[in-house]
Amino acid sequence: MDAATAVWPRLNYQRTARRAVLRLLAFAAGPLPDIKIKPGEYGLPDGDHLAGLTVTQHDDPAWLDQWRTGLWRTDAEHDLVDADQLDVAGHCVSITADLPDPPDLGHLQAGWALAQGLVAHGAFAVLDTYAGRWVDAALLETWPPERPFDLDEEVNVVLRTDGAGGFGHVLFTRGLAKFARPDVVAVVRPGTARTVNRVVRQLAGMLVEGGTAIAGQRLGAGDPALGGAAAFRLAVYDPGVNAPDLPLDNDALLVVPA
Incomplete structure (x- = not known):
């Protein structure tokens, strides 16, 4: 019998009214069981x-194309x-979840466990849509x-340099939507x-562990959790106004100088 795996904890968990969402897509040439x-x-x-997950089979070419073209293909x-x-x-299985802010990360472990099981039965790649990352x-x-x-396996930190x-x-x-938390955006000025x-x-690590952050909050400047970095504050991310319109599929907080 397989030994049970310990659930991933959230060591700084503070319940919020947000919801955690997950979408993993396992692609295969032929049908998956x-x-x-x-x-x-x-x-x-x-x-x-597993009870919090929904597993759905897909074989419609138009549905498949939306995930293998455009930015997803890039x-x-x-x-x-x-x-x-x-x-x-020709086939894809979606593994999805939409649940109240969870006190642990068992839903992620369950999602990836199913994805690994599908790989064992013929899937050749899995797309984590909220993190924007494919896994062979x-x-x-x-x-x-x-x-x-x-x-680093669950949250994708992206540097965009196209201006x-x-x-x-x-x-x-x-990927922070998987943890029922907003994503984090920062404009990188020269020298910072x-x-x-x-x-x-x-x-991001603090939010993953269940901590919370809100617009107007100050951080850094002696804050041990942030390495004593120079002072910053958080603002509401407003796409196209205070930062570029980014492919987040989530709301976000913007890190700005205090």
Whole structure:
């Protein structure tokens, strides 16, 4: 019998009225079976975490195309060894969740456990739509059942340097919707890249662990949780007004100088 995996905790959990959402899409050339897994398999923790997931089969070409063209295809070309496999994918299984702000991260473990199970049955790639990241089957197969939580696997921190909208370089997260938290955006001004990167990552880590943040809040300047960085405050992210319109699929907080 497989040993059960410990649930990923949220060590600073503060309940909010927000909801956690998840959408993983497993692509395959042929049909994928309805699979059943038990605690311990593929890192599924004890508890009723599968009950919060909805699993749906898709084979409509138009539905598949929306995820393998445009910006999603650009991401796939970056993340996958062979993105052209998507062109022959005739089937996809979506794993979704929409649940009240959870006190632990069992829903993520359950989602990825199902995704690994689908890879074992023929899926060649999985798209984490909220993080905006594709994962090759070969990489998923290397994830051990007892793997610890890894912020960098769940949250995508992106540096955009195209100067869209005249804002210059922008650093932003993708994926905090999975934790029932807003994403984080920061305009990177000359000479601030290292500090802004540290602040964004540490703020994201605090939110993932269940902490909260609101517009108007000051951070840094002696705050141990943020490494004593220079003082910043949080504002409501207003796409196209105080930062570029970004592919977040979530609301966000903007890190600005205090």
